[in-house]
Amino acid sequence: MSTPVVKIENLVKRYKELVAIDHFNLTVNEGEILGLLGPNGSGKTTTINCLLSLLSFDKGTVEVFGETMRPDSYRLKRDIGVVLQNVAVFDTLNVYENIDYFCGLYIKDKALRRKYVQEAIEFAGLSEFQKFYPKKLSGGLLRRLNIACGIAHKPKLIILDEPTVAVDPQSRNKILEGILELNRQGSTIIYTSHYMEEIEQICSRIVIMDKGRNLANGTSQELKQLIKNNETIYIDTLGLKNEHLTALRQMNHIYSVEYDQQQLIVKCSGGSHNLIHVLGFLQEQNIAFGRVYSELPTLNDVFLEITGKELRD
Template sequence: MIEINNLVKRYGNLVALDHLNLNIHEGEIFGLLGPNGSGKTTAINCMLALLKYDKGTIRIMGEEMRPDNYKIKQQIGIVLQNVAVFDELTVYENIDYFCGLYIKDKTKRRHLVEEAIQFVGLEDYVRVRPKKLSGGLLRRLNIACGIAHKPKLIILDEPTVAVDPQSRNKILEGIQKLNRQGSTIIYTSHYMEEVEQICTRIAIIDHGRSIAVGTKEELKNMIKTGETITIEAIALEQKHLNDIQQLPHIFELSYHEQILTLRCTGAEHNLIRVLNYLQEQHIPFGRVFSELPTLNDVFLEITGKQLRD
């Protein structure tokens, strides 16, 4: 569906995209992750031919993407993070307007608009203007405007920002339904659990480069952390901490306010070894947790934990 090879985009001395390579297959929900300033938005704008780039190639649906390639642009739907609708128009009129940019036949467009309204669950709000909608309903209107013309490729940039859990669940279910109906989807979000829930493959980009690509299982196998053990309400002396640190497969230990956190490689019986040691030393403790790595763990280990502007 999308093939990006050695894409370079510079803003003066700043290199926003540094020989970026990405391949997105037809039928995927492809997660695009990266810290602030990593190049995600620049990459999307280049895909859409909204930005000129310095080097590289972009092919969408087998054709080179150019500003005047309207045949390809008609098959793309875009839902941006900032809601982009007209306050002067009703819900129905907004969806009809954006659909009309692609579909000129009025009869066909009417069916598509009604289908989009049903798809996002806005049947009771067709005559309401955007200012009267809640944040969740406004997000759903934004999605309807971007997908009413039934595009083959849909780009969703942070579509669930600042919405309630019910609206978020409705949006995620809708994205998966769009995918089942044949749309390829590019999904960006800072909510790692959403990406882990719906994306078939994920790319993490940083400093304008693709640094990891794969399924969530493949990405988790790329990092050192295989298990995180947390033990609460435990009083430990420095000798105990030194002993536990020396146990096999433990590579990071933290102890704060009687909470012990251990990061271990993906070996078996890590928890048993720790509990056996505590039993031998007659050390009482409270609750114990053992967690497998999440996509958030992968993201932080690959891109670093320092704050970004």
């Protein structure tokens, strides 16, 4: 078995009384896009900062490419690309110069650097804005510049810490497509976000974090199978009586039935064709119904069930 790209064991980070990271474990394998999902303050960025050896920690070990990560691990840092949560570019340098500056911290060869900078500009869709200064760029373009600065040197490991915060949907899609492309080109990626849709869209494996702990980890499907709720059915209807609700609760795979403001909400665990069975029951009882829809569980449901609170709380 190959050496994990990142291995964090038993990591503990305290800020005085507050435990920011609580015995956190994480392994990232080569070629993965690992999503760190958690609400604000769950410890995602702190974990990344410990991983990059920016922050001191109280306990645990952090290894990158099989070696302990230290502030002066320059050889390891050469293979890591970092896109921080806050945009980190020089206001006084234009787009090309900014990318060239950061790429130059990793790549000494002038010709190769020039090639990489051009590729990064094209990758981020900034070709038309090469001479623009950051203050003249929109929020989305600025984020794309931030990403281009982080990945221009073609690192083996890319860490993206909430790269799409405050970005318009068009730029967000562009960024997510770009991340998938980087992965296809061979980079291992750690992606932190509190946007579950993004994580679900691009990550091959997901770690759910809260209060500095690794609550669950697996693919999107694996995580959803961890929870009881498999499907939620919503039906607008009139005239439901208590005996109808009781009968519904007794049906296979149904574990929760609520009727509120003329909407029936049925939650099912496992099984198939649940919607057909519920609608069949209503027809048998001659109960009219209007709009009908069914929702599969989301990562928010997973988070809700594990922590008892919404992901966006």
